[in-house]
Amino acid sequence: MAKDNQNLLARDKAHLIHPLHNPSIHETGRVWAKGEAATLTDADGKEYIDGLSGLWNVLVGHGRRELAEVAARQMETLPYCSGYAGSTNRPAIELAERLAAITFPSINRFFFTSGGGEASESSFKTARYYWKLRGKPKKTKVISRQWGYHGVTLAAMSATGISTYWPMFEPRVPGFIHIPSPYPYRYQAPPEDRGTVSQGVAAANELERAILREGPDTVAMFLAEPVQGAGGVIVPQDDYFPRIREICNKYEVLLVADEVITGFGRTVRLFGLQHWNVQPDIMLFAKAVTSGYFPFGGIGVSEEIGKVMDTGKMVWMHAYTYSGHPVGCMVALRNLDIIERENLVDQAAKKGSYLLDKLRRSLSGHPHVGEVRGLGMMIGIELVCDKASKSEYSPEEKIGIKIHAAAQERGMFSRLRGDVFLIAPPIVITQEQLDRVVEIMGESIVAVLGS
Ligand SMILES: Cc1ncc(COP(=O)(O)O)c(C=O)c1O
Numbered sequence: 001m002a003k004d005n006q007n008l009l010a011r012d013k014a015h016l017i018h019p020l021h022n023p024s025i026h027e028t029g030r031v032w033a034k035g036e037a038a039t040l041t042d043a044d045g046k047e048y049i050d051g052l053s054g055l056w057n058v059l060v061g062h063g064r065r066e067l068a069e070v071a072a073r074q075m076e077t078l079p080y081c082s083g084y085a086g087s088t089n090r091p092a093i094e095l096a097e098r099l100a101a102i103t104f105p106s107i108n109r110f111f112f113t114s115g116g117g118e119a120s121e122s123s124f125k126t127a128r129y130y131w132k133l134r135g136k137p138k139k140t141k142v143i144s145r146q147w148g149y150h151g152v153t154l155a156a157m158s159a160t161g162i163s164t165y166w167p168m169f170e171p172r173v174p175g176f177i178h179i180p181s182p183y184p185y186r187y188q189a190p191p192e193d194r195g196t197v198s199q200g201v202a203a204a205n206e207l208e209r210a211i212l213r214e215g216p217d218t219v220a221m222f223l224a225e226p227v228q229g230a231g232g233v234i235v236p237q238d239d240y241f242p243r244i245r246e247i248c249n250k251y252e253v254l255l256v257a258d259e260v261i262t263g264f265g266r267t268v269r270l271f272g273l274q275h276w277n278v279q280p281d282i283m284l285f286a287k288a289v290t291s292g293y294f295p296f297g298g299i300g301v302s303e304e305i306g307k308v309m310d311t312g313k314m315v316w317m318h319a320y321t322y323s324g325h326p327v328g329c330m331v332a333l334r335n336l337d338i339i340e341r342e343n344l345v346d347q348a349a350k351k352g353s354y355l356l357d358k359l360r361r362s363l364s365g366h367p368h369v370g371e372v373r374g375l376g377m378m379i380g381i382e383l384v385c386d387k388a389s390k391s392e393y394s395p396e397e398k399i400g401i402k403i404h405a406a407a408q409e410r411g412m413f414s415r416l417r418g419d420v421f422l423i424a425p426p427i428v429i430t431q432e433q434l435d436r437v438v439e440i441m442g443e444s445i446v447a448v449l450g451s
Helices: 005-015 065-077 090-102 116-133 154-159 199-214 240-251 272-276 303-310 326-341 344-363 399-409 431-449
Strands: 032-036 039-042 047-050 107-113 141-145 176-179 219-224 254-258 282-285 297-302 369-375 378-383 415-417 420-423
Touching: 047 431, 065 326, 090 107, 090 326, 107 116, 107 303, 116 154, 116 219, 116 254, 116 282, 116 297, 116 303, 141 154, 141 199, 154 176, 176 199, 199 219, 199 240, 219 240, 240 254, 240 272, 297 303, 326 344, 344 369, 344 378, 344 431, 378 399, 378 431, 399 415, 399 420, 399 431, 420 431
Parallel strands: 141 176, 141 219, 219 254, 254 282
Antiparallel strands: 032 039, 039 047, 107 297, 282 297, 369 378, 378 420, 415 420
8 A cells, every 4th residue: 555644644734624623633643544343544554453443433343345235225225315394214214113122111212313412412402392391491401420521512512521622612501510420430429428328329419419509490401421431431330320310300300311422232231321220311322323334323212202292382493404314224224233143232241341351450550550441342541640649640741642642653543531541442353453452552551651
């Protein structure tokens, strides 16, 4: 393959604006030319392990011919049709039926979008609409959590709890409130809960306190990822979500699960909240629903919300041109076939526990590895300046960025949240590649921080 990376990057710089546009990071950017299973190849022909499955989405791995074929056939037959009321298509109907069968028993009706941010917006608007029709028009506020990521459209950005996304676009949308993350490694309960309840219950009680502070009649919904992803792979305590469900029931606040990363098997259940037997009122999905082969997402709502929507009292004036796109729906259906046929959820369980275990054994003794954590094929490695105090490096030291560069040099490409290194490869990753991920992480940490 020609050595094209630098040439293409120079042309890229002249006309392209990138998500999280950052000229200095882009300087050493890779131009991706090919993907095959869990391997990416750049325009110079160098191979990398796809350490984050693209952006957590390429669950079934790259290069699946059957997904390309099903998309091509649908494009030949009916490339597009409106999904607005009065118009529908067979693939959309079949996908909604399929999702109703495999998601939570509570979730039965589906609205499709082009991705996760649109799904977040759809949940905010649906929650407000629902409460208006239920005669509680003041219930409009959205509570979400620090380190939550829900997209970057203005309202989704306002729900996102990673504060670096805010300053250049503020003011944020009013009525979006954040509570602390349950973050087992760092969460400190307030005095009233310290020593009296578990850490998970104390973190969930933050929701109750926020609802009471804001006034229960003003809160529409609580939005949470079952495992916080972009915020650093934060796995909650087992008693966290059951207590959250109780609080939501008590104050009539809709529980909205953002399953955009956790959906379709990555955490070794098809959906993340299934780990704790908790059912949401609304769920968001995107990413792995099509394994990234087509931009797609959506929300699922409870039958109760569906019934209120069916009263027809007030048209739900919410819509996207590409809602129910027949090509996206066909790709999603075939992608779900692959997940089932190849038992990818079981594979995620086996490979995820192997990888987490091996990373823990090989890295936990390092003086700057604070925590290696994860669930299934979602793993976070948190680097700290001082292990005893868990103090963080100053951002100017750019430790995470340096480790990312060292890993890239050694043949793995992934992402970070500050000094938390994120790992979530495609489930089809090979045994040899899993072992290589561990080696690369060990070598990269030592190269940047010493042994
Ligand atoms: C949990 C979660 N929700 C929502 C989104 C937003 O999705 P999109 O980038 O498709 O708008 C993301 C994207 O990473 C996500 O991780």
